[in-house]
Amino acid sequence: SGQDCVTMEQKGQDLGASVGDTIEKEFTYEDYETTAKWLLQHTEYRPQVAVICGSGLGGLTAHLKAAQIFDYNEIPNFPQSTVQGHAGRLVFGLLNGRCCVMMQGRFHMYEGYSLSKVTFPVRVFHLLGVETLVVTNAAGGLNPNFEVGDIMLIRDHINLPGFCGQNPLRGPNDERFGVRFPAMSDAYDRDMRQKAFSAWKQMGEQRKLQEGTYVMLAGPNFETVAESRLLKMLGADAVGMSTVPEVIVARHCGLRVFGFSLITNKVVMDYENLEKANHMEVLDAGKAAAQTLERFVSILMESIPLPDRGS
């Protein structure tokens, strides 16, 4: 759409770009600020934690006490959600005593959004004072040890679109958010991953908590057999169509990040296998295992460090 291609000339702003810079900068710092200020004016919540609910995992918002709900379409600058199973609401409230903001429905690259739009909420969360981002998604299992309904703690990711230039940080860098060349080798918080394993033990689940590497593809089609084999060879354990852009932007602005993939299907790895991935099985597996993941995320709220108020 035309709105996706607002050029610097159209914005009429000095965005720190030099002559010959052809990258459009879709949002200015002030655009993110406008949205953050609007939210701070419309809610008394001051969230420390943001949670992005993946496909079929929007039920997490039902666990929020004293929830205050905003439709994406009433929030200035906010993109709109289009995919089935993603509601498109921002929900504030208390989860296990922690002040949270949750995205019920995220923005996907395959929907046609620019990566600036996909990651827009993350920078808004940062400006709201959020220090920790929890990401969840539905993913296909590449690791042969993974079963449908498993939860995979994300240890690392592979930004496959990034290999071809599709990176949300591409273009002029705004130092107010972060540095030009952010490290990404520690993207998924080590302490929180350790605490996740302890919390999982406490929950007494039969299944083990899996851990591994999430690879993002743009989608919307599921992988070919050859592609799935390639992804496995690359060292990926689960494949999906989201999360990575949000995590990159979150790490850029210094948020603590951890997250989970719900394994909704086993990716087809050989030509004899007649199964085909489809969106319904993704949503169904989500329903069955969602409650476990919801309980898990709720318990983990206790493990997130309290905000450093700089005392």
Ligand code: HPA
């Ligand atoms: N591939 C890509 N994305 C997915 C899958 C898959 O098999 N399952 C859920 N999201």
